Amino acid sequence: MRIVEIREITVPISSPIRNAYIDFSKMNASLVAVVTDVIRGGRPVIGYGFNSNGRYGQGSLMRERFIPRIMEADPDALLDESGENLDPHKIWSTMFVNEKPGGHGERSVAMGTIDMAVWDAVAKIADEPLFTLLAKRYGNGTPDKRVFVYAAGGYYYPGKDNAMLQDEMRRYLDLGYTVVKQKIGGASLDEDLRRIDAVLDVLQDGQKLAVDANGRFDLDTAIQYAKALSQYDLFWYEEAGDPLDYELQAILRNYYDKPMATGENLFSMQDARNLIRYGGMRADRDWLQFDCALSYGLVEYLRTLEMLRQHGWSASRCIPHGGHQMSLNIAAGLGLGGNESYPDLFQPYGGFPDGVRVENGYVTMPELSGIGFEGKSDLIKVMRELAQ
Ligand SMILES: O=C([O-])CC(=O)C(=O)O
Ligand SMILES: [Mg+2]
Numbered sequence: 001m002r003i004v005e006i007r008e009i010t011v012p013i014s015s016p017i018r019n020a021y022i023d024f025s026k027m028n029a030s031l032v033a034v035v036t037d038v039i040r041g042g043r044p045v046i047g048y049g050f051n052s053n054g055r056y057g058q059g060s061l062m063r064e065r066f067i068p069r070i071m072e073a074d075p076d077a078l079l080d081e082s083g084e085n086l087d088p089h090k091i092w093s094t095m096f097v098n099e100k101p102g103g104h105g106e107r108s109v110a111m112g113t114i115d116m117a118v119w120d121a122v123a124k125i126a127d128e129p130l131f132t133l134l135a136k137r138y139g140n141g142t143p144d145k146r147v148f149v150y151a152a153g154g155y156y157y158p159g160k161d162n163a164m165l166q167d168e169m170r171r172y173l174d175l176g177y178t179v180v181k182q183k184i185g186g187a188s189l190d191e192d193l194r195r196i197d198a199v200l201d202v203l204q205d206g207q208k209l210a211v212d213a214n215g216r217f218d219l220d221t222a223i224q225y226a227k228a229l230s231q232y233d234l235f236w237y238e239e240a241g242d243p244l245d246y247e248l249q250a251i252l253r254n255y256y257d258k259p260m261a262t263g264e265n266l267f268s269m270q271d272a273r274n275l276i277r278y279g280g281m282r283a284d285r286d287w288l289q290f291d292c293a294l295s296y297g298l299v300e301y302l303r304t305l306e307m308l309r310q311h312g313w314s315a316s317r318c319i320p321h322g323g324h325q326m327s328l329n330i331a332a333g334l335g336l337g338g339n340e341s342y343p344d345l346f347q348p349y350g351g352f353p354d355g356v357r358v359e360n361g362y363v364t365m366p367e368l369s370g371i372g373f374e375g376k377s378d379l380i381k382v383m384r385e386l387a388q
Pocket of ligand 2: 214264
């Protein structure tokens with residue numbers, strides 16, 4: 001077997017929202033199709049992938065470097081021992097040829113997107129859901145088909161008042177979520193506290209709020225917020241300071257003894273390791289949000305999970321950023337603590353296969369071949385427009 005072609009296109013995922021750092025009015029993403037010559041059900045097997053929100057599409061890097069490296073390689077050098085399926089690790093190494101270490105800027109997004117499509121193809125060729133394949137290859141053999149998910153939203157939006165924020169959160173709770181997330185740091189502390197109080201007012205027993213500052217705060221502001229947020233019982237206080245400021249994160253623990261979360265803007269195992277080494281994160285309560293779609297894909301994420309294990313961290317402390325089905329499969333297959341979800345945003349790329357409902361904060365994975373994109377009709381439609 002071989003890869004016949006890799007296609008990519010830049011697609012809009014824009015919306016008029018903003019967090020404390022960026023607005024999403026020009027946000028886009030790369031959609032990728034890895035076309036193989038394997039036939040299943042009368043059709044060629046095609047793996048699909050896309051990058052999650054927050055970084056832009058990476059078509060030029062893919063076209064200039066990563067796709068040619070794969071297509072110029074000996075096809076047999078990209079296969080596993082059976083010779084009947086692709087080996088994502090070999091494809092990863094082929095993409096990374098002549099790339100220096102460090103500086104994991106945008107190429108990690110380009111590679112992560114292609115890697116997602118490769119894993120989708122691998123599981124489809126194996127004719128099983130990716131989460132069962134992962135549990136067998138890298139996990140304890142048995143996936144946990146129930147995955148915790150939380151609803152991320154609560155953005156700043158022109159004209160949005162607290163009543164609208166409450167309506168948004170009520171909608172998420174009505175959908176079956178038990179944890180909702182809102183943005184902070186894009187307004188004054190006083191106003192943010194009023195926004196938090198407004199959301200806490202609509203939560204019932206057993207439901208929780210997480211807040212996300214998107215890396216906006218300097219140390220003093222992060223501490224000010226930490227002190228003010230300590231009065232609440234939040235699910236987490238996310239990305240207080242710059243994602244690469246490990247010392248800020250480490251100092252912050254002295255002012256906030258409740259759960260914190262960060263990691264969505266760390267794009268390599270080495271950066272994740274620096275957070276674990278120097279960021280003062282606490283394995284008994286904090287959460288790690290590394291997102292494989294932005295950070296060299298699952299091949300690299302497996303290295304990150306191994307690094308965490310060596311440092312005494314359980315995979316169950318990971319709840320990835322991004323709201324995509326790739327991380328949902330990893331969560332089910334490898335025992336992560338759950339996955340993000342954006343009920344209102346970034347469609348059709350985010351979300352779950354049609355018919356999957358959130359019940360008491362959990363979804364149950366359907367038995368779909370590959371990552372499961374074929375089960376989400378609006379998503380597979382745009383994917384098939386790229387290649388079918
Ligand atoms: O607003 C964003 O950039 C997305 C984000 O931080 C999150 O989902 O945690
Ligand atoms: Mg975030």
